Amino acid sequence: MNTPEPFLGVTSHTPVRHHILSVMVENKAGVLARVAGLFARRGFNIYSLAVAPAETKARFSRITIVVDAESAPLEQIVEQLDKLVNVVAISDIAPKDALERELLLATIKTNVDNRTSLLDVVGSSGAAIVDVDAKSVTLMLAGTPAACDELERELENYTTLELHRTGRVALPRLGKAALIAIPD
Amino acid sequence: MQLTGAQALIKSLEMEGVEVVFGLPGGAILPVYDPLIDSSIRHVLVRHEQGAGHMAEGYALATGRPGVAMVTSGPGATNIVTPIGNAHMDSTPLVVITGQVATAAIGTDAFQECDITGITMGITKHNFLVKSAHEIPRAVAAAFHIATTGRPGPVLVDVPKDITQSMMEWWYPESIEELDLPGYHPTVDLDADRVNQAIELIKDAERPVLYVGGGTLKSHASAQLLAFAERTGMPVVTTLMARGAFPDSHPQHLGMPGMHGMYSAVIAIQKSDLLISLGARFDDRVTGKIPAFAPNAKVIHVDIDKAEFNKVRRADVAIRSNVAAVLEAWDAERAMPQNLEVWWKEIDAWREAYPLVYDEPNDDGLLRPQFVVESIAKAAAPGTIVASGVGQHQMWASQFWKFEEPGTWVNSGGAGTMGFGVPAAIGAKAGRPDRVVWCIDGDGCFQMTAQELVTARAEGIPIKVAILNNAYLGMVRQWQEMFYDERYSEVYLSPDLPDYVKWAEAMGCVGLRATNVAEMHAAIATANSINDVPVVIDFRTDSSEKVFPMVAAGASNDDIMVHPRQRESQ
Ligand SMILES: Cc1ncc(C[n+]2csc(CCOP(=O)(O)OP(=O)(O)O)c2C)c(N)n1
Numbered sequence: 178m179n180t181p182e183p184f185l186g187v188t189s190h191t192p193v194r195h196h197i198l199s200v201m202v203e204n205k206a207g208v209l210a211r212v213a214g215l216f217a218r219r220g221f222n223i224y225s226l227a228v229a230p231a232e233t234k235a236r237f238s239r240i241t242i243v244v245d246a247e248s249a250p251l252e253q254i255v256e257q258l259d260k261l262v263n264v265v266a267i268s269d270i271a272p273k274d275a276l277e278r279e280l281l282l283a284t285i286k287t288n289v290d291n292r293t294s295l296l297d298v299v300g301s302s303g304a305a306i307v308d309v310d311a312k313s314v315t316l317m318l319a320g321t322p323a324a325c326d327e328l329e330r331e332l333e334n335y336t337t338l339e340l341h342r343t344g345r346v347a348l349p350r351l352g353k354a355a356l357i358a359i360p361d
Numbered sequence: 362m363q364l365t366g367a368q369a370l371i372k373s374l375e376m377e378g379v380e381v382v383f384g385l386p387g388g389a390i391l392p393v394y395d396p397l398i399d400s401s402i403r404h405v406l407v408r409h410e411q412g413a414g415h416m417a418e419g420y421a422l423a424t425g426r427p428g429v430a431m432v433t434s435g436p437g438a439t440n441i442v443t444p445i446g447n448a449h450m451d452s453t454p455l456v457v458i459t460g461q462v463a464t465a466a467i468g469t470d471a472f473q474e475c476d477i478t479g480i481t482m483g484i485t486k487h488n489f490l491v492k493s494a495h496e497i498p499r500a501v502a503a504a505f506h507i508a509t510t511g512r513p514g515p516v517l518v519d520v521p522k523d524i525t526q527s528m529m530e531w532w533y534p535e536s537i538e539e540l541d542l543p544g545y546h547p548t549v550d551l552d553a554d555r556v557n558q559a560i561e562l563i564k565d566a567e568r569p570v571l572y573v574g575g576g577t578l579k580s581h582a583s584a585q586l587l588a589f590a591e592r593t594g595m596p597v598v599t600t601l602m603a604r605g606a607f608p609d610s611h612p613q614h615l616g617m618p619g620m621h622g623m624y625s626a627v628i629a630i631q632k633s634d635l636l637i638s639l640g641a642r643f644d645d646r647v648t649g650k651i652p653a654f655a656p657n658a659k660v661i662h663v664d665i666d667k668a669e670f671n672k673v674r675r676a677d678v679a680i681r682s683n684v685a686a687v688l689e690a691w692d693a694e695r696a697m698p699q700n701l702e703v704w705w706k707e708i709d710a711w712r713e714a715y716p717l718v719y720d721e722p723n724d725d726g727l728l729r730p731q732f733v734v735e736s737i738a739k740a741a742a743p744g745t746i747v748a749s750g751v752g753q754h755q756m757w758a759s760q761f762w763k764f765e766e767p768g769t770w771v772n773s774g775g776a777g778t779m780g781f782g783v784p785a786a787i788g789a790k791a792g793r794p795d796r797v798v799w800c801i802d803g804d805g806c807f808q809m810t811a812q813e814l815v816t817a818r819a820e821g822i823p824i825k826v827a828i829l830n831n832a833y834l835g836m837v838r839q840w841q842e843m844f845y846d847e848r849y850s851e852v853y854l855s856p857d858l859p860d861y862v863k864w865a866e867a868m869g870c871v872g873l874r875a876t877n878v879a880e881m882h883a884a885i886a887t888a889n890s891i892n893d894v895p896v897v898i899d900f901r902t903d904s905s906e907k908v909f910p911m912v913a914a915g916a917s918n919d920d921i922m923v924h925p926r927q928r929e930s931q
């Protein structure tokens with residue numbers, strides 16, 4: 178008998194057809210669970226998700242969700258989200274109209290042989306060193322998701338002790354509006 | 362005025378005009394049951410919390426007002442999850458109050474703690490965990506506002522015990538702004554452009570069908586529907602959720618569409634060139650195989666919930682509105698389709714060729730379940746409300762009862778919850794004591810919630826229950842017969858175990874049995890003469906009867922199977 182391999186998931190940095198939803202929610206307990214639960218039960222895929230208190234208005238938070246628009250029609254995702262009572266406003270930013278940024282933090286094992294080349298990688302990618310000790314270096318990059326992807330690829334030549342990415346946040350480019358805006 | 366949180370909770374329910382609460386007390390909700398003694402609100406003490414939820418649903422469906430249930434934390438709360446899910450699927454306005462363990466104990470696995478707001482997140486329109494006594498009025502007012510506006514649905518309010526026990530200065534929200542719901546916008550102004558685009562489609566239509574769903578009942582649009590249908594002459598179909606929205610006796614009514622719909626209703630939709638969906642949601646039980654559903658029809662989709670648009674079927678014109686407002690706007694513009702004479706000729710031919718039929722009642726053998734339903738309907742007072750369980754008997758009730766007005770059909774559609782019938786009938790009767798309420802139930806369904814007849818007897822709520830006792834989980838049996846080579850797996854129940862007459866009597870009801878046509882008529886007459894206690898009739902029906910017409914699950918509606926007797930001619 179052939180035992181099937183367990184499904185380990187696939188790692189890809191950006192779904193084929195992604196959209197960025199910027200969702201303003203009431204800053205109340207359980208709201209993130211409501212949003213995540215909605216995606217799970219409707220079979221919508223979340224690629225990345227970032228949450229933080231929203232600008233000026235302390236009672237709201239902004240959730241930036243990168244959705245896989247292959248998994249469900251975007252219209253359904255937006256309309257179902259809008260039905261959540263705690264969701265105040267949604268804007269959908271098409272990738273070509275978006276300024277997307279993400280933060281990458283990584284701790285890399287170093288030795289005398291590779292320190293110089295690592296510093297080159299840091300320099301050429303626009304990353305910065307934020308912590309150093311005798312055996313390792315922690316670096317950070319704030320940049321486009323593509324730049325983070327590229328850095329991650331280059332770091333494959335080193336021993337990475339830890340690598341964290343925040344998931345992206347986005348704003349429309351100046352002069353571009355969000356596609357669907359359900360206003361507050 | 363200083364009140365305890367518990368007093369504020371009861372007073373808030375009074376402010377919302379609540380006349381009856383269905384519930385059962387326990388530790389965490391105990392403080393609230395004390396001020397209830399001094400309240401004008403009637404409390405109906407159920408025997409199982411599932412009963413409380415379905416009673417509240419039956420109350421809402423029969424009266425159009427929100428149903429209210431109140432239970433304790435932990436198992437009390439989980440017992441009412443099924444009715445909440447049911448109300449969510451059928452967009453029934455419900456407010457459910459649950460007790461919760463004290464705030465400091467939340468998250469510690471305290472006695473009878475459960476995360477009921479987490480459990481019901483996906484099956485409520487919204488829910489609240491109340492964090493202070495001062496917030497109770499706002500939470501209750503918001504719950505009623507959310508449950509009853511836009512697309513209605515269940516809302517749960519979870520109230521920890523320390524909060525109902527603490528003091529607050531009484532206040533009550535006086536405006537919607539005070540409810541603090543910045544993300545909730547249940548209605549919008551009618552979009553005149555879309556109304557006109559729809560009128561353009563109507564003008565071109567030669568084979569239109571008014572596809573009427575539960576939203577038409579929810580928006581109280583029956584009068585507007587009748588006016589629009591009569592002025593335009595269009596045929597009407599009413600889904601399982603919309604029975605009663607348009608009179609069954611009306612010549613333009615083709616009946617119910619869908620898996621067990623009338624042949625003419627199903628085929629008229631299939632052949633239509635314009636489908637006007639009024640508060641319906643293209644459920645799979647209506648559409649059958651989606652790509653084959655009404656393939657040549659343009660679609661006008663009217664719904665208050667815009668998430669329904671393009672979910673299943675792409676709409677040519679989607680109008681976010683309650684149904685009544687759109688029909689009024691179309692009437693004001695005198696929207697008219699083409700001459701429908703040819704269309705009606707076709708429809709009438711289908712109606713004539715394939716009416717609802719069943720085999721003749723036989724005097725010595727078992728009863729035909731369809732004949733039992735027809736006979737009860739014929740002997741029933743006008744305006745009788747009918748509740749049902751889920752299964753074959755439900756389909757026969759929908760097919761063979763003649764519904765003439767809104768609020769007379771109380772049923773579990775989207776969820777298909779067995780055991781809904783008896784408690785829902787009790788709730789309906791509690792809300793409409795002036796009406797006769799029959800529950801057409803299955804033997805399987807009856808066994809799931811029959812204990813609520815004790816509640817009915819104790820509370821003086823005299824419903825009538827007709828068990829179509831076919832000794833089987835009949836609907837499942839039908840599928841096994843038709844699609845699993847008659848390999849019957851775990852569907853036999855026995856006609857005699859339990860003894861339904863003795864069981865009814867033990868619960869303080871009148872129990873009757875009918876095994877042939879003469880006994881059937883006598884039992885119905887006896888039941889109709891009893892108006893002080895609940896009556897249960899055990900009708901022994903033929904277990905081989907199947908529901909027709911039928912569209913097999915996943916099949917195209919074009920492949921509708923009519924009654925075997927009608928097949929040669931098909
Ligand atoms: C709670 C629940 N469990 C299981 C089912 C699946 N189911 C649908 S109809 C049916 C049989 C119902 O039997 P009965 O009440 O005797 O009605 P009949 O079909 O015989 O008229 C079952 C088991 C269901 N709908 N609900």
Ligand SMILES: [Mg+2]
Pocket residue numbers: 803804805829830831832833834835
């Ligand atoms: Mg049965």
